Amino acid sequence: MRRPHRLIPDNTLFLLAEGYAWLPARFRRTDRQVVRTRLLGKPAVALRGPDAVRFFYGEGHVQRRTALPEPVLSTLFGHGSVQTLDGHAHRVRKELFMTLLDDPEGIDGLVAHVRAAWDELVRSWEQSSRVVLFDEASRVLARGVCRWAGLPLNDADADHLARDVTAMVDGFATPGPRHWRARAARRRQEAWVAGLVSEARARSSGQDGGPPARSAVAAVARHRDADGRPLDPRTAAVELLNIVRPTVAIAWFVTFAAHALHRWPEHRERLASGDDAFATAFADEVRRFYPFAPFVGGAAVRSMRWRGERIPGGALVLLDLFGQNHDPGLWDEPYRFDPGRFDPARFAAGGTETAPDVLVPQGGGDPRTGHRCPGERITVEVLKVLAVRLARLRYHVPPQDLDVPLRRVPTRPRSGFVIGGVHAAPAPRGTGAHRAS
Ligand code: HEM
Structure with missing residues (x-):
């Protein structure tokens, strides 16, 4: 069963402590296409790779x-x-x-x-x-x-x-x-x-x-x-x-x-x-x-899917620039x-x-x-x-x-x-x- 977002711990302090290494380390720990986390109390979904870039910058996906x-x-x-x-x-x-x-x-x-x-x-x-x-x-x-x-x-x-x-x-x-x-x-x-x-x-x-x-x-x-x-x-x-x-x-x-x-x-x-x-x-x-620049971010304008992964409406969507490079x-x-x-x-x-x-x-x-x-x-x-x-x-x-x-x-x-x-x-x-x- 997929973990509900509220059980994912807030990562703001880890981000502050780990800096550029924070997202790449989490990508290394998963075999999925995305990293699910929380920042400043909000659900966040991190992506990377050229397809993710096109999705992130695609019309009407994030604001x-x-x-x-x-x-x-x-x-x-x-x-x-x-x-x-x-x-x-x-x-x-x-x-x-x-x-x-x-x-x-x-x-x-x-x-x-x-x-x-x-x-x-x-x-x-x-x-x-x-x-x-x-x-x-x-x-x-x-x-x-x-x-x-x-x-x-x-x-x-x-x-x-x-x-x-x-x-x-x-x-x-x-x-x-x-x-x-x-x-x-x-x-x-x-x-x-x-x-x-x-x-x-x-x-x-x-x-x-x-x-x-x-x-x-x-x-x-x-x-x-x-x-x-x-x-x-x-x-x-x-x-x-x-x-x-x-x-x-x-x-x-x-x-x-x-x-x-x-x-x-x-x-x-x-x-x-x-x-x-x-x-x-x-x-x-x-x-x-x-x-x-470690990453860029926007808010998902609605509930969406990317490569089968659900991105809830309003979630922070992060594009891992340093990790992708x-x-x-x-x-x-x-x-x-x-x-x-x-x-x-x-x-x-x-x-x-x-x-x-x-x-990028x-x-x-x-x-x-x-x-x-x-x-x-x-x-x-x-x-x-x-x-x-x-x-x-x-x-x-x-x-x-x-x-x-x-x-x-x-x-x-x-x-x-x-x-x-x-x-x-x-x-x-x-x-x-x-x-x-
Ligand atoms: C020092 C090297 C630079 C780096 C690492 C850098 C990095 C970035 C990044 C990561 C973004 C955000 C992209 C996004 O939100 O999707 C950005 C946006 C922007 N950059 Fe740069 N940049 C640099 C140099 C410059 C220069 C030389 C200028 C102007 C002379 C400039 C003007 C801007 C502006 C105005 C935006 C906002 C664009 C928008 O929101 O549409 N940047 N930059």
Whole structure:
């Protein structure tokens, strides 16, 4: 007889204690297609695999409006954000993001600003005996995205914004001081950006010191929702932060890229060479291998079945992103860091290209119609350009705690990845420019 849900113990504390390992461990313990559990007192059903991705993102299966817990809204996403919308209202709001973020010219512009910010800041690292790469990468990204988005910030303000938006990401999943810092950071930045939006609306776009007409600030300020109304300044601020915050969060992947180059230095030379296909493969393997978003969730809109398994109406449906990216049924030796698994040269030699909805670090399905991340192309392009710069940089890695604890969400190397002896001149090819000590 199938166990009724009320007998399944609540797993919230296990999730907090086990972090990324929580769902994969439960999938390992069952021979069924789903994991049944409870979170925050609600029944929850976890799925994974490409078919599960298509089901999860399929029209009318799960909705987000009631699914996101208040602590996540008050830190990571913001109340009233695109993440909380469903159906037509979601599509209209999502179009705003797709127009800004999925446009090749826009992506090139952002990459150029980030590259310039790196080149500016790298000089100051040469003056310092010890640089925490995570902190510096977040400053680079904050300066780049603010300039691109048309946010009028001086460098000190951009550094402050970098600290606040990384705090929002760092504290969303943990009770205690990290969480309170995240709430305070969101309150502060929403109030400040809402003021900018009101100012931008008061001035005509492109004139009188208003934001450039094609900037993200101008686009958000003039956006009209499904009801035909402009966003109130607070919601406009939430959506601008929905561009700034995740762009700065690429610092997590930049830090992981440094970790990967340190652990597997054999990739450094090919990455430094500017081989674009390899840089893409390296970025995809960083996004697959290292833990960032553990899972995504929504509420079942009605009672449904998936592969014969009943999903009760209103239950939380979780898609196990981290578990899927490490599922041995989908990936050969999933715990081996191997950019070659995404290398087109390998496909040309008879390997198989990764099928859609298999690699899911930023969600799956169609980003226009569903909630898949609209910033995935930006993430890959920005990560590529910074990983190549990192591979060309000369530095040493002093002794430090490089452990990446799976219990912590989001995680990163404990030290933040400290480097010293930085020398920004491009290293001559083939000289083994990187020294690890
Ligand atoms: C740092 C790397 C990133 C990771 C790991 C990441 C991950 C994700 C994930 C897992 C989702 C949720 C998908 C779902 O709910 O089904 C998401 C949504 C989203 N991401 Fe990203 N993302 C990243 C970068 C970006 C960037 C660079 C941007 C914008 C410039 C961005 C903007 C968004 C927005 C606006 C949503 C909400 C989409 C919606 O609800 O329709 N993300 N991201």
